[in-house]
Amino acid sequence: MDKGYMNVMEELVATLVNVLMMSPDYQxxxxxxxxxxxxxxISLNNLPSHYVTTEEGRKMVFEQLNTNENRAWINKRIISAIHxxxxxxxx
Ligand SMILES: [Zn+2]
Incomplete structure (x- = not known):
């Protein structure tokens, strides 16, 4: 965390975009x-931000966001952005 704060949603979205782009659906x-x-x-402009200032907070929020249920609606917004x-x- 070089700036002292970070948006955990940004980290998750970057990961999910890579995963989606590698899938056969988006070849x-x-x-x-x-x-x-x-x-x-575009995805991040349509998603709530989740800023943290500690590594501990980053891990906790990442776990909270990275559930099947949350990934489903986050992926929906990413797919709209891909299109x-x-x-x-x-x-
Ligand atoms: Zn291009």
Missing amino acids: TFCHCQKCRTDIIA LVGKYPKH
Whole structure:
């Protein structure tokens, strides 16, 4: 945690975007760095932030967010972002 604070949602979304982009369902979408970062930014604009200031807090919030139920609605927003960037790519 180099800045002294971080958004745990950002960490989780970056991980989930990588997982989704590797799945066969999204093979046809562009995998370039620009599209990937746009997908992450759009998703994060549509998700609540969860800032923490300690490593302990990071682990605790990550565990709370990383449940099947939470991943389901977070993935829904990421999938919308994948489709939006796929339709209007900026690369
Ligand atoms: Zn691209």
